[in-house]
Amino acid sequence: MLPFKAKVDEGWAIPSLSADLSVMRRTQKYMRLEKDKRPIQIESYLLVKVAWHILLFCVSVSLLGILVKFSYGRRLLLKYPGVFSAGAFSTTKPSPQKLDSAWFRLTIVGNGWRNKLSNIENRYFQKTDGRIVVRVKARNQSYGATSLCLVLAGIMILTEPENMPKRGGVFTPGAAFCDTSLIQQLDKNGVNFEVIETDDETKLCNGKSKL
Numbered sequence: 001m002l003p004f005k006a007k008v009d010e011g012w013a014i015p016s017l018s019a020d021l022s023v024m025r026r027t028q029k030y031m032r033l034e035k036d037k038r039p040i041q042i043e044s045y046l047l048v049k050v051a052w053h054i055l056l057f058c059v060s061v062s063l064l065g066i067l068v069k070f071s072y073g074r075r076l077l078l079k080y081p082g083v084f085s086a087g088a089f090s091t092t093k094p095s096p097q098k099l100d101s102a103w104f105r106l107t108i109v110g111n112g113w114r115n116k117l118s119n120i121e122n123r124y125f126q127k128t129d130g131r132i133v134v135r136v137k138a139r140n141q142s143y144g145a146t147s148l149c150l151v152l153a154g155i156m157i158l159t160e161p162e163n164m165p166k167r168g169g170v171f172t173p174g175a176a177f178c179d180t181s182l183i184q185q186l187d188k189n190g191v192n193f194e195v196i197e198t199d200d201e202t203k204l205c206n207g208k209s210k211l
Contacts, residue, residue, distance in 0.1 A: 001015060003048075003051075003054050006047055008107050008109055008133055008147060008197075009047055009107050010049065011047035011048055011049045011050075012048045012049075012050075012051055012054060013045040013046070013047055013048075014045060014046055014048060014054060015043075015045060015046075016044040016045055016046045017046075017061065018044070021042065021043070021044040023044060023172050023173070023174070024042050024044070024172075025027075026153075026172050026175075027172045027173075027174030027175050027178075028040055028042065028170065030171070030174075030175040031175070031178075032080065032120075034165070034175075037120070037122055038117075038120050040110075050156055052110065059179070060084075060085075060086075063084070064077070064084070067084070092176065097180070099112050099140045099142070099143060099144065100139060100140055101139075102139065102140055102141060102142065103137060103138065103139045103140070104137065104138060104141040105135060105136070105137040106135070106136040106137070107131050107133065107134075107135050107136075108133070108134045108135070108136065109131075109132075110131065110132045110133070110134070111128040111130070111131050112130050112131075113126075113128055113129060114130045130199060131196060131197070131198070131199055132195065132197065132198045132199075133195070133196050133197035133198070134190075134193060134194065134195050134196070135193075135194050135196050136191065136192065136193050136194075137191075137192055137194075138190055138191040138192065139190070144190070145190070145191055148186070148189055148191060149186065149191065150188060152182060152185050152186060152189065153173070153176075153177065153182065155185070156177055156180045156181070156182050156185075158167075160181065162178045163179040163180045164179075164180070166178075183195055183211070
């Protein structure tokens, strides 16, 4: 729970407050129950460039948590979003130039074992001996990249129904599209997936690590 210096990127890592971690863990539960695959242990962090920004972030989150509990506080947040977000949010429409200059970068670090156990219930007792680092990045994440992901997800449902879950229900994106070509299509259309670090023994198959 305490901030620490990130080893794969510049900045300090603090626990992420988004819903991403819950969604990813739900995906791993699906993989275990539906596909009999060993679930991956996951943690999600937000990188802060400067150490003192962590204090500012904590104060902002605490203030937000207090204000949203009261109707007057919610009205203030809606009326003056720029004041309470240090300019990060605004009621005015962003310019195309500002949208194109915005981007996001997600670094995924995977540590695992090269040799797969024959039984999923068995446990590893030795230290991990394989590593891979993948970077995902795209511009205009709020409008462009999000819209692209939604459109391509719809295309996958229409063109690759045989690769979708066979039963109905509510699925996380990872569970719904894990067997489709969604990642390859995203990579071709501006949401780039790049392997930036891997050891010699970690084999890649169709862009996917065996870890």
